[in-house]
Amino acid sequence: MSARFRPGDRVAVRSAYPPGHIRTPHYIRGKTGVIERLCGAFPNPEELAYGRNGLPAQPLYRVRFRQDQVWPGYLGGAGDTIDIEIYEHWLDPA
């Protein structure tokens, strides 16, 4: 498996809104975070949803975002973060 990103890389989640089965939450699209780790590679759920095999397996990353950059007017701590697992094809270098 060739992974495009490494831990510490800054990435932007693509602002894309196709129909279908999407595992990238709506609220995180367009936001910028940092690769926390590579989780492995897994068949693409967007393809599995239609009964296809989802291969080649897609790298899946845990991406860390600052909560105050995800939610407008966030009232929690300045250091709060949220980790979301996102497939590589949803990420661009930032």
Add this chain to the structure above:
Amino acid sequence: MRGYHDIGGLPLGEVERSQHDHAFWEKRVDAMLVLLSRKGLITTDELRLGIETLGADAYERLSYYERWIASKSRALVARGVITTDELGRRMAAAARADAA
């Protein structure tokens, strides 16, 4: 477009945290998915796609496991595991048995 199921961050009020028991039929629906998955006849993603395309009205109206049944039935017909005619006949027979 934002799916009606993709509600992260929307204001929806208090979260109901109380536990509840599952009815026997709900456990059967759950167990059926495990068996179908093990046999390679359905994936979690097919189940999810079916739930995410029920339509917003049905999604709101149906309970959690009713959504599963609706989605699973569609996926199994799409894959050719069962036919619509088989499903219709078995549902009619079950309804007759319930009424008797």
